[in-house]
Structures are given as C-alpha cells and as structure tokens.
Amino acid sequence: MAESIYRELILEHNKNPQNRGTLDPADYSYQDTNPLCGDEVRIDVRVADDKISEIAFSGRGCAISQASASILTEMVKGQPLDEVKALSKEDLLDELGIPLSPARLKCALLSLKVLKAGIYGVNAAEDVWQ
Numbered sequence: 001m002a003e004s005i006y007r008e009l010i011l012e013h014n015k016n017p018q019n020r021g022t023l024d025p026a027d028y029s030y031q032d033t034n035p036l037c038g039d040e041v042r043i044d045v046r047v048a049d050d051k052i053s054e055i056a057f058s059g060r061g062c063a064i065s066q067a068s069a070s071i072l073t074e075m076v077k078g079q080p081l082d083e084v085k086a087l088s089k090e091d092l093l094d095e096l097g098i099p100l101s102p103a104r105l106k107c108a109l110l111s112l113k114v115l116k117a118g119i120y121g122v123n124a125a126e127d128v129w130q
C-alpha cells in the first residue's frame with residue numbers, strides 16, 4: 001500500500017476514531033502518559049471467554065497517538081488474550097504503515113503500552129518503548 005494511503009488511514013482514524021469512550025465497569029483499565037509531551041491514553045477492556053469482548057480508549061494526544069489507539073482497538077477486539085499478549089510493536093507499526101521518528105514512535109506506541117500494562121502488568125509492557 002502506498003504511504004499516502006496509510007497517511008489517509010491515520011487521518012481517517014483521527015477524525016472518526018473507533019471504540020472511543022470508556023467502559024464502566026471494565027475488567028481492565030489503565031492509563032499512561034507519553035513523557036515527551038504529557039499526552040494521555042486510557043484503555044478499558046472487558047473480557048469474555050478469554051477474549052477481548054469490548055474495548056474503549058479515551059484521552060488526548062496528537063493525531064498519531066489517537067489514530068494508533070483507534071487502530072489498535074480494532075486489531076484486538078474479539079482476539080484471544082494470549083494473542084494480544086504476543087502482539088508486538090512491529091505489528092502495530094505495520095498497521096500504521098508510515099515511517100516515524102523516535103519521538104513519534106512513542107506517540108504511536110503509547111496505546112499498546114497502555115493495553116499491555118493494563119491487562120498483563122507494567123513489566124509486560126516494558127519492551128514496547130525499547
């Protein structure tokens with residue numbers, strides 16, 4: 001896919017985010033901040049039959065962070081928890097599809113860090129930003 005199509009994908013998800021909101025109650029909720037800018041992402045998850053049955057994200061941030069959270073929630077909705085645990089940063093970056101500077105990588109990966117820390121604990125999320 002051409003890079004411009006990926007850019008459009010990011011702009012579209014930023015404009016019309018999927019799964020934006022909160023879940024109350026949720027089985028897992030976690031929020032974290034991109035230390036470079038102070039922007040925050042929160043993700044709430046409900047689990048049924050060891051799969052993510054519902055997921056919602058909230059928070060504020062740049063277009064890449066918000067689009068990435070929207071895309072990530074679409075990727076993992078309905079997926080078994082062990083597959084979500086195995087999801088790598090490359091998997092998410094492949095979906096985003098555009099080259100990113102190191103600072104923008106943190107924007108793109110904040111949602112994955114929040115998702116993994118929320119479900120599996122902060123240690124399981126440590127590799128996301130390394």
Ligand code: FES
Pocket residue numbers: 034037038039061062063064065106107110
């Ligand atoms: Fe803050 Fe991207 S500039 S998350």
